[in-house]
Amino acid sequence: MERGYHVAIVGATGAVGLELLSILEERKFPVVQLSLLASKRSAGRTLCIAGRELPVRELTEQAFEGMDFALFSVSSSISKTFGPIAARAGALVIDDSSAFRMDPDVPLVVTEVNPHALHHHRGIIAHPNCSTIPLVMVLKPLHLRARVQRVVVATYQSVSGAGARAVEELEQQTRALVAGEPPNVSVFPQQIAFNCLPHIDAFGELGYTGEEWKMVRETQKILEDDSIRMSITTVRVPVFRGHSEAVNIETERKVSAQEVRHLLSAAPGVAVIDEPEKSQYPMPITAAGRDEVFVGRIRDDPSHARAINLWLVSDNLRKGAALNMVQIMELLCAEHQR
Numbered sequence: 001m002e003r004g005y006h007v008a009i010v011g012a013t014g015a016v017g018l019e020l021l022s023i024l025e026e027r028k029f030p031v032v033q034l035s036l037l038a039s040k041r042s043a044g045r046t047l048c049i050a051g052r053e054l055p056v057r058e059l060t061e062q063a064f065e066g067m068d069f070a071l072f073s074v075s076s077s078i079s080k081t082f083g084p085i086a087a088r089a090g091a092l093v094i095d096d097s098s099a100f101r102m103d104p105d106v107p108l109v110v111t112e113v114n115p116h117a118l119h120h121h122r123g124i125i126a127h128p129n130c131s132t133i134p135l136v137m138v139l140k141p142l143h144l145r146a147r148v149q150r151v152v153v154a155t156y157q158s159v160s161g162a163g164a165r166a167v168e169e170l171e172q173q174t175r176a177l178v179a180g181e182p183p184n185v186s187v188f189p190q191q192i193a194f195n196c197l198p199h200i201d202a203f204g205e206l207g208y209t210g211e212e213w214k215m216v217r218e219t220q221k222i223l224e225d226d227s228i229r230m231s232i233t234t235v236r237v238p239v240f241r242g243h244s245e246a247v248n249i250e251t252e253r254k255v256s257a258q259e260v261r262h263l264l265s266a267a268p269g270v271a272v273i274d275e276p277e278k279s280q281y282p283m284p285i286t287a288a289g290r291d292e293v294f295v296g297r298i299r300d301d302p303s304h305a306r307a308i309n310l311w312l313v314s315d316n317l318r319k320g321a322a323l324n325m326v327q328i329m330e331l332l333c334a335e336h337q338r
């Protein structure tokens, strides 16, 4: 008989937390007890899963007793405080903040790319940034075939990547501007409606943002190759759901656009839509609500003999967050049952 698991969701009321609830239900993950945790503000609210209303409780140090898994989707400072408490209480922590990603003792896992890293966990497993995940899913098969040497990326990231309040801000600003009223700017540093912001996370080393450095360091860690050179520009766009990336990839050995199309068509979790002459290419509305990373516009780079260009899109709340977390749990449970 299949075992059921005791699962706590920390940040259950957030953009990722709510997606975790639907994915657990959709994939019929065997849960016998689900504990929904958030801030004091949400204590007493209820959330619906599988037709049942469950109460949200305030996150406390005692919340993890008897839990098999604790899925953390909160700020990195809350994860840093409560992640180790949950792990000491015996729960296996899967954290999607940046708190533990670069800790050498913490595996950073994308289930299709480096599932082997799960074997070395010590109670905490980190989940990468929502723009790193689709990028490494596309780079991995190319790295195996031709060794990726250099990657240049520009992202087009949706507002849901910045949480539930950011989604409300785009909605409100759009309504206000259409009505001829001034927009209220509070979550983003500038107006996001009808605009693009080349600014995600704080500016730091060499003028790059934290988000840009995260993509570099996380990609190198997941692909286990620090020699891959990367140059990233992250941009927030007025799209509700789905992150897009324009990617230039330089390899050691030449791979043609046609070979890349074949390789990516066979890659797990990746779907190729590449018939530009019929206006068929991936868009955020293609990826929203879907599990796959979609790739199109695959072209040889006319400026470099060993480089190609492509365009990818994925749902940041699903493969970029909640889905990968649930897939990590599924892999661990399958290994446990073997």
Ligand SMILES: NC(=O)c1ccc[n+]([C@@H]2O[C@H](COP(=O)([O-])OP(=O)(O)OC[C@H]3O[C@@H](n4cnc5c(N)ncnc54)[C@H](OP(=O)(O)O)[C@@H]3O)[C@@H](O)[C@H]2O)c1
Binding pocket: 010, 011, 012, 013, 014, 015, 016, 017, 037, 038, 039, 040, 041, 042, 043, 059, 073, 074, 075, 076, 078, 096, 097, 098, 128, 129, 130, 160, 161, 162, 163, 164, 165, 316, 317, 320, 321
């Ligand atoms: N959004 C994405 O696409 C995405 C993708 C990958 C990773 N992530 C990461 O996931 C984490 C959450 O992101 P999100 O987009 O879901 O943010 P969000 O919509 O703002 O949700 C934040 C969650 O944290 C909870 N929280 C805030 N303060 C708390 C406290 N003091 N104690 C306990 N819970 C508290 C909130 O509860 P209340 O409702 O009670 O305030 C809410 O449930 C972040 O670290 C983010 O970087 C997000």
